Amino acid sequence: MKPASRAFKTNATRALENEPLQRALRGIKYGFVANRAKARASLPEFDRLRDEARAIKEHTLAHLDLYLEEYESKVIEAGGQVHWAASADDAREAILKICRDAGARSVTKGKSMVGEEIAINEHLEAAGIKAIETDLGEYLIQIRGEPPSHIIAPAIHLTMDQVEADFRNIHKNLPPERILDEPGQLVAEARAVLRDGFLAADVGITGANLLIAETGSSVIVTNEGNGDLTQCLPRVHIVIASIEKAVPTLEDANTILRILARSATGQECSTYTTYSTGPKRPGDPDGPEEFHVVLLDNGRTEMLGGAFHDMLRCIRCGACMNHCPVYGAVGGHAYGWVYPGPMGAVLTPSLIGIDEAGHLPNASTFCGRCEAVCPMRIPLPKLMRHWRMREYEKGNTPARYRWGLKLWAFAARRPWLYHALTGLGASLLARFGKRRGRIRSLPMAGGWTRHRDLPAPQGKTFQQLWRAQEKAS
Amino acid sequence: MSGARKRQSVLEGIRAALGAGGSDKTRKETVRKRLKSPRANLVPERASKDRAGRLELFTGMLEGQGAKVSHAKGPGDVPEIVAAYLRDNNLPTDFRTGSDDLLAAIPWDKTPSLTRHRGRGKAGDGVTMSRARAAAAETGTLFLTSGGENPTTLNFLPDTHMVLIRADDILGSYEDAWNVLREVYGQRTLPRTVNLISGPSRTADINQTIVMGAHGPRRLHVIVVG
Ligand code: SF4
Secondary structure: OOOOHHHHHHHHHHHHOOHHHHHHHHHHHHHHHHHHHHHHHOOOOHHHHHHHHHHHHHHHHHOHHHHHHHHHHHHHHOOOEEEEEOOHHHHHHHHHHHHHHOOOOEEEEOOOHHHHHOOHHHHHHHOOOEEEEOOHHHHHHHHHOOOOOOOOOOOOOOOHHHHHHHHHHHOOOOOOOOOOOOHHHHHHHHHHHHHHHHHHOOEEEEOOOEEEOOOOEEEEEEOOOHHHHHHHOOOEEEEEEEHHHEEOOHHHHHHHHHHHHHHHOOOOOOOEEEEEOOOOOOOOOOOOOEEEEEEEOOOHHHHOOOOOHHHHHOOOOOHHHHOOHHHHHHOOHHHOOOOOHHHHHHHHHHHHOHHHHOOHHHOOOOOOHHHHHOOOOOOHHHHHHHHHHHHHHHOOOOHHHHHHHHHHHHHHOOHHHHHHHHHHHHHHHHHHOOOOOEEOOOOOOHHHHOOOOEEOOOOOOHHHHHHHHHHHO | OOHHHHHHHHHHHHHHHHOOOOOOHHHHHHHHHHHHOOOOOOOOHHHOOOHHHHHHHHHHHHHHOOOEEEEEOOHHHHHHHHHHHHHHOOOOOEEEEOOOHHHHOOOHHHOOOOEEEEOOOOOOOOEEEEEOOEEEHHHOEEEEEOOOOOOOHHHHOOOEEEEEEEHHHEEOOHHHHHHHHHHHHOOOOOOOEEEEEOOOOEEOOOOOOOEEOOOOOOEEEEEEEO
């Protein structure tokens, strides 16, 4: 997918005016956010598990080369093959070659963010191989030709009417008078259509939430069971996973799984968690004859041990975006690439470059909710700040901002000046918003006030009130 | 670049970033130990209940996820429970299973209305039945292993999936369940597929509304024996 992150500001403005999107985004609060809070409350160990999960990932990253070698040797022992890919190009090439060698005409896909990252569908389609997304959300956006807008709920931006219209448009062989006005009817139709795709596919591609070095197993979690039909029916199964997915043991995987679903959807666990180890064994009546793992680096090694190292602990649960006021206002598409929200604001510049994605680390109010809910305790605001600093140092920040910051710094270093200016500002604003107590619009700050009101200050600054108190007592 | 060169370059990149030499003995020893004798991390308190407590938690969790749980005193009671369930839900009375011992030991012919087919799952299967090797009460999760006894396709292709589990195999935590599988399959070895199943298939991708039966079974009926 060609990044559109440069256009964050225009995208965001458009998103704020998109009523169906705004309705969908409001749902997150009552769904994901409320459910996560409930799941956390019903597991007293939750926060301690987060600490352990963090330690497990840090231990793994410190020994990443060794755990990957162990994982690889167990996959080979089980009869599978491992393909190392330094770049997205390498991974695409490896996958296409496996598909060609298998004589594949159609490929089913389980949901994979790494698959999105390397844009595998486009690559296969260009080579004449049909790629069918089978996760319902991924299918909905695939038929619209859109990127995902959320890492665990890729079609969260769509309303039911839009889905109905798309189905009528695409599933042309079904009777036009059929009734599609409940989610259940739409799901049933997708189930029937995709079932044929599952049965016809030559190759199944899934992602991996974890790679277990102990056993050479890759793990996926789904609620739909699509990932399982993707891997147990076709003759060839390809797992595409990035290198930081490794964990040492089954026990370590347990710990991460205990916080993953709870942080993501608020479920105690996902409906299906599947451990896959190599191809079909002698005597197995089903399962793939070939098993391949494509291990993708694509910029991760550069993050290792550096300023953005912490981001490698991410387990892609989506909690940071569910709790982010900026994501909640503009949705995922505004971010312009595969990974949205706070995790995307940190990861995207690492993967596609700060020149391309420089706006994203600025798409934050630094409220800190993302870090507070991140199960892997990733200091997302700090990492965004790192990017802002780099951008500033590189001179990418527009002159207007740089001047603004310089002026602010000048005043902030001179307390008498700072107090005088903030006092003046507060009393001006107070007069401005006197009647309602809120300010609807402000000269030169239209971008800020167009979508929200500014509470009017009461006329005195904190410092002034403090001094008055001191004197009085 | 050849495959071997790519592998080398990724691994070397990692070592350089970590400032680690390939021959670093302590690192290797740490990894070897951790893999050889895996240790449990923090296990939630709720997993350490007695047998009755585990059974109750297991049932509650599964029902909370939309599954139906029935209890059979012994294998002899299973056919009637199955027949009643299929009747109550207007489902076909023939179903498919693998060659699992526990399933084979059930006196199916006691209930002539039931017909048992054998083999891997097929497109169009209405009802199938598998046996779970273990379960973790912690989240109401069944552990199913691939192979001729319980083919994986039986878990995902049908509309209705029935799973038999012995009450004694319902353990507390995931750790307990993996230890059972380690005993069966050996250290550092798993069967081709282990499916952890905690309810019927579901999706919330349309309208953030939960709908059962996205791609896998719409119904999950768990029968606890003993
Ligand atoms: S950064 Fe944290 S909260 Fe966000 S997706 Fe990754 S693990 Fe989840």
